[in-house]
Amino acid sequence: MTKSKKPRLVIVGNGMAGIRTLEELLKRAPDTYDVTVFGQEPRLNYNRIMLSPILAGEKAYQDIILNDWDWYEANNIRLHAGDPVIGIDQKRGFVFSAAGRKVAYDKLLLATGSEPIVIPVPGHKKNGVITFRDMKDVETMIDGAGRLQHAVVIGGGLLGLEAAYGLSTLGMKVTVLHLAPHLMERQLDTAAGTLLKQELERRGLDIILEADTAEITGDDRVEGVRLKDGRSFPADLVVMAVGIRPNTWLARSHGLATGRGILVDDHMITSNPDILAIGECVEHRGLCYGLVAPIWDMARAAADTLAGSDGKGYQGSAISTKLKVTGVDLFSGGDFSGGKGTEDIVFRDAARGVYKRLVVKENQLIGAVLYGDTGDGPWYFQMIKDGTDITPLRGTMAFGQGFEEGALSDPFKAVADLPADAEICGCNGVCKGTIQTAITEGGLTSLAEVRAHTKASSSCGSCTGLVEKLIGFTLGDGYVADSGPKPLCGCTSLDHGEVRRLIVAKGIKDIPSVFQALEWRTPDGCHTCRPAVNYYLLCAWPGEYQDDARARFINERVHANIQKDGTYSVVPRMWGGVTSAKELRAIADVVDKFNIPTVKVTGGQRIDLLGIKKDDLTAVWADLGAAGMVSGHAYGKSLRTVKTCVGTDWCRFGTQDSTGLGVKLEHATWGSWMPHKFKMAVSGCPRNCAEATIKDFGIVCVDSGYELHVGGNGGIHVRATDLLCKVTTEEEAIEYCMAFIQMYREEAWYLERTAPWIERVGIDHIRDRLTSDSEVRIKLRDRFLLSQKDAQDDPWAARAKGVDAHEYQLLATIG
Amino acid sequence: MVKASTFTLVGQRDDIPRLGSRRVRTPAGEIALFRTSDDKVFALRNECPHKKGPLSEGIVHGHSVTCPLHNWVISLETGEAQGADTGCTGKLAVEVRDDGSIYLAIPSGMAEAAVA
Numbered sequence: 001m002t003k004s005k006k007p008r009l010v011i012v013g014n015g016m017a018g019i020r021t022l023e024e025l026l027k028r029a030p031d032t033y034d035v036t037v038f039g040q041e042p043r044l045n046y047n048r049i050m051l052s053p054i055l056a057g058e059k060a061y062q063d064i065i066l067n068d069w070d071w072y073e074a075n076n077i078r079l080h081a082g083d084p085v086i087g088i089d090q091k092r093g094f095v096f097s098a099a100g101r102k103v104a105y106d107k108l109l110l111a112t113g114s115e116p117i118v119i120p121v122p123g124h125k126k127n128g129v130i131t132f133r134d135m136k137d138v139e140t141m142i143d144g145a146g147r148l149q150h151a152v153v154i155g156g157g158l159l160g161l162e163a164a165y166g167l168s169t170l171g172m173k174v175t176v177l178h179l180a181p182h183l184m185e186r187q188l189d190t191a192a193g194t195l196l197k198q199e200l201e202r203r204g205l206d207i208i209l210e211a212d213t214a215e216i217t218g219d220d221r222v223e224g225v226r227l228k229d230g231r232s233f234p235a236d237l238v239v240m241a242v243g244i245r246p247n248t249w250l251a252r253s254h255g256l257a258t259g260r261g262i263l264v265d266d267h268m269i270t271s272n273p274d275i276l277a278i279g280e281c282v283e284h285r286g287l288c289y290g291l292v293a294p295i296w297d298m299a300r301a302a303a304d305t306l307a308g309s310d311g312k313g314y315q316g317s318a319i320s321t322k323l324k325v326t327g328v329d330l331f332s333g334g335d336f337s338g339g340k341g342t343e344d345i346v347f348r349d350a351a352r353g354v355y356k357r358l359v360v361k362e363n364q365l366i367g368a369v370l371y372g373d374t375g376d377g378p379w380y381f382q383m384i385k386d387g388t389d390i391t392p393l394r395g396t397m398a399f400g401q402g403f404e405e406g407a408l409s410d411p412f413k414a415v416a417d418l419p420a421d422a423e424i425c426g427c428n429g430v431c432k433g434t435i436q437t438a439i440t441e442g443g444l445t446s447l448a449e450v451r452a453h454t455k456a457s458s459s460c461g462s463c464t465g466l467v468e469k470l471i472g473f474t475l476g477d478g479y480v481a482d483s484g485p486k487p488l489c490g491c492t493s494l495d496h497g498e499v500r501r502l503i504v505a506k507g508i509k510d511i512p513s514v515f516q517a518l519e520w521r522t523p524d525g526c527h528t529c530r531p532a533v534n535y536y537l538l539c540a541w542p543g544e545y546q547d548d549a550r551a552r553f554i555n556e557r558v559h560a561n562i563q564k565d566g567t568y569s570v571v572p573r574m575w576g577g578v579t580s581a582k583e584l585r586a587i588a589d590v591v592d593k594f595n596i597p598t599v600k601v602t603g604g605q606r607i608d609l610l611g612i613k614k615d616d617l618t619a620v621w622a623d624l625g626a627a628g629m630v631s632g633h634a635y636g637k638s639l640r641t642v643k644t645c646v647g648t649d650w651c652r653f654g655t656q657d658s659t660g661l662g663v664k665l666e667h668a669t670w671g672s673w674m675p676h677k678f679k680m681a682v683s684g685c686p687r688n689c690a691e692a693t694i695k696d697f698g699i700v701c702v703d704s705g706y707e708l709h710v711g712g713n714g715g716i717h718v719r720a721t722d723l724l725c726k727v728t729t730e731e732e733a734i735e736y737c738m739a740f741i742q743m744y745r746e747e748a749w750y751l752e753r754t755a756p757w758i759e760r761v762g763i764d765h766i767r768d769r770l771t772s773d774s775e776v777r778i779k780l781r782d783r784f785l786l787s788q789k790d791a792q793d794d795p796w797a798a799r800a801k802g803v804d805a806h807e808y809q810l811l812a813t814i815g
Numbered sequence: 816m817v818k819a820s821t822f823t824l825v826g827q828r829d830d831i832p833r834l835g836s837r838r839v840r841t842p843a844g845e846i847a848l849f850r851t852s853d854d855k856v857f858a859l860r861n862e863c864p865h866k867k868g869p870l871s872e873g874i875v876h877g878h879s880v881t882c883p884l885h886n887w888v889i890s891l892e893t894g895e896a897q898g899a900d901t902g903c904t905g906k907l908a909v910e911v912r913d914d915g916s917i918y919l920a921i922p923s924g925m926a927e928a929a930v931a
């Protein structure tokens with residue numbers, strides 16, 4: 001083995017603490033070490049906190065990866081994922097791995113996290129008993145939920161409740177068995193614990209308190225759980241979530257000093273000066289932590305040590321917690337166990353379901369429990385950390401910061417007074433100062449940029465509002481309102497993506513159930529959310545969902561375009577822009593018969609009949625239908641036109657039958673509802689007479705085949721297409737087209753055209769799914785075909801026969 | 816403003832879908848009748864105070880309707896534009912009797928109803 005010149009750093013544990021230390025180290029002293037990372041889990045470094053949202057169907061694995069392969073590669077880090085370290089030779093400075101690797105170190109960092117506690121009741125080794133710790137557990141639960149009915153979660157703490165909520169959104173019947181007399185007894189007081197229990201029961205969980213498990217029953221596989229008092233509960237899956245213990249095995253068995261965790265000093269150094277330890281596996285000043293906030297502080301200290309700079313070291317952390325169960329707002333921080341010398345300030349608003357308890361000791365806030373309204377959590381928490389003298393605030397502090405400081409008149413008040421080291425984003429451990437520096441030095445102006453540069457607000461999103469305020473505050477007038485996920489509308493705090501995921505995760509198929517399950521703040525939503533939700537249901541459950549005409553804009557409800565004077569315009573389909581004498585004659589007759597004032601050729605090669613009175617619509621359609629014409633969907637968020645040139649049939653430059661292909665495309669895709677209008681074009685040669693490169697999907701025929709273009713737009717912001725790929729046959733072109741449309745239908749937000757969608761997610765993401773993986777593409781195409789099964793009914797014909805007649809007829813005429 | 820004098824039968828509540836609306840034509844212009852999700856019935860002149868958009872074609876939510884032309888939100892209770900917009904559409908009194916019949920208050924002189 002050749003000795004490298006750089007000192008060698010080996011990290012054991014590819015989890016949150018180990019890699020965060022590495023990130024901090026790279027910031028301070030890039031390229032100092034030759035780094036090797038061992039990870040027991042066979043995956044990239046991911047955000048463990050987000051396992052709960054994955055289980056609840058609110059996030060996907062890709063969303064929680066913290067560093068991808070490129071990051072490891074770009075920083076020259078060797079990662080051995082799936083290969084745990086099993087031995088340390090402290091004398092000669094080596095580690096050994098299970099796969100037989102032997103790697104020398106100059107500095108060793110142990111970040112082995114913790115292991116879930118499994119209570120050794122009889123039956124705890126049966127099949128179907130699992131813990132909630134890593135991605136593998138989550139996969140087991142998701143997989144089990146698809147097949148099994150009853151889940152029992154043992155433990156009603158943070159993790160247990162998140163697991164229980166996740167399993168119940170996956171459709172399982174879930175019972176939570178909790179030993180203590182109220183839920184989350186380490187974080188909540190009785191009152192908040194009771195409110196939480198009621199809320200979770202309302203969501204369908206069964207919660208049994210003071211439940212002492214005696215035995216897990218069943219043969220090979222679990223069948224139930226029996227309590228000491230004799231009660232028993234059926235279970236196909238048992239999740240043990242009763243606590244964690246620092247994972248000290250490696251350190252302890254090699255003679256490093258350990259207590260409950262691996263003992264470290266303020267510089268994160270263990271009993272061996274070349275070995276550091278960090279994260280949940282350590283014990284610092286007598287304390288072990290089970291949350292990430294302390295880890296970020298520890299990582300800074302460890303990085304200082306590794307970079308050879310002094311720093312003040314790690315001083316211990318005050319911690320706060322939140323429960324990641326959508327729609328349950330719960331916060332607790334500091335010490336609220338009460339006791340001598342403490343006083344409570346309690347605030348309740350039963351009608352709003354709000355409960356706050358502030359624990360005060362010697363004129364300082366030492367603990368806070370908030371339920372139902374947690375917006376002031378960070379404010380209280382900062383006071384706890386700072387030991388602020390609250391004497392002047394005492395009388396009104398329960399009403400929150402807004403009341404206290406007249407925040408209503410100054411929107412930035414909430415962030416203006418925070419000190420630079422106040423943590424804004426808990427998931428990623430980003431503090432105010434870091435964000436402000438990134439903004440001023442990096443010239444950042446939007447939420448998206450701040451997310452990309454600092455990771456703030458890029459995980460659970462609960463701090464998005466604060467980050468936005470901070471951007472506004474830092475930039476003053478230079479602030480351009482952001483483009484990041486925003487609540488869908490005023491009726492909910494969920495954004496488009498969350499609503500979509502929850503609709504799928506919860507299997508909801510009609511609008512009232514969406515509003516109920518996702519806790520809409522209004523009885524029937526509004527004109528913004530109803531059409532969006534209706535579309536998301538349609539896209540998620542083709543053929544099964546309950547369409548709601550009242551959630552559609554008037555154009556889609558009456559299948560014609562409303563114009564400025566309240567009349568309508570009607571555009572029959574002309575497949576690929578081709579028409580005939582018969583069709584033209586029928587149109588001419590309709591124009592005469594109904595006195596239609598304007599006939600105009602549209603930008604999409606069709607004929608628009610403008611100025612039709614609503615009362616005449618059905619009769620106009622009946623006449624057009626008699627000539628074989630169907631609705632052009634010119635009014636819908638749906639497939640509009642397929643513009644074509646004449647191609648090989650007539651043009652001397654044509655290389656392929658562009659007209660024929662356009663007709664085929666239109667026949668394949670008409671009738672499909674989309675997030676927004678969708679236009680296509682086919683040009684027969686690169687002269688591009690059909691302007692295919694400003695369409696949502698465009699094809700330019702060339703000698704050797706077909707160039708497929710996507711994401712073009714002639715709207716307010718003109719955008720030329722990106723080239724997706726080149727194919728050689730018409731069949732392939734059509735297959736890609738359907739797959740692309742389906743991907744757009746499934747991934748874009750409602751009212752987002754392909755151009756902004758592609759700019760948001762990146763063309764590479766689209767290429768990845770459509771071109772590098774034919775299986776993905778074919779599945780998309782198949783889902784498109786499935787949704788088309790019922791879509792290609794001509795709505796005009798149905799209305800001409802009397803469907804929804806009330807839409808077109810007066811209720812009464814008076815006088 | 817249209818002044819109420821006679822209540823005239825214009826139809827049944829079930830003729831209007833929940834969260835939907837129907838139009839009634841009168842010599843004083845078109846009237847839009849709305850039925851909300853809590854089964855109340857409201858009547859407004861079928862003209863948005865902004866640029867005369869037909870409110871009957873809007874999306875009904877809560878006790879408001881959003882105009883289909885430029886998304887102004889109009890209160891069904893008062894006829895007034897909500898939020899930052901200002902303007903008012905005429906509101907008419909309606910009564911729904913126990914059997915579900917809807918009576919609309921229209922100015923005197925046009926009391927003979929012709930139920931379509």
Ligand SMILES: Cc1cc2nc3c(=O)[nH]c(=O)nc-3n(C[C@H](O)[C@H](O)[C@H](O)COP(=O)(O)OP(=O)(O)OC[C@H]3O[C@@H](n4cnc5c(N)ncnc54)[C@H](O)[C@@H]3O)c2cc1C
Pocket residue numbers: 012013014015016017018038039040041048049050051052083084085086111112113114132133134159247250278279280281289290291292293295322324
């Ligand atoms: C479901 C869930 C939800 C959570 N929610 C929150 C939350 O909302 N807020 C919060 O603050 N915290 C939360 N936590 C806790 C948080 O995830 C942990 O505090 C944090 O991940 C600890 O970081 P760590 O690096 O010390 O341990 P880990 O992230 O667990 O990383 C340790 C890694 O070391 C690996 N390892 C162990 N032994 C070896 C070995 N011998 N060789 C190689 N690799 C090894 C392990 O496989 C693991 O990948 C949650 C945890 C879970 C499980």
Ligand code: SF4
Pocket residue numbers: 645646647648651652653654655658683684685686687688689690
């Ligand atoms: S795009 Fe090419 S083939 Fe089509 S009409 Fe123009 S020149 Fe002819």
Ligand code: SF4
Pocket residue numbers: none
């Ligand atoms: S470009 Fe503007 S004005 Fe012209 S039809 Fe479209 S929306 Fe109307």
Ligand code: FES
Pocket residue numbers: 863864865866867868882883884885886887
């Ligand atoms: S006409 Fe109603 S909003 Fe413009």
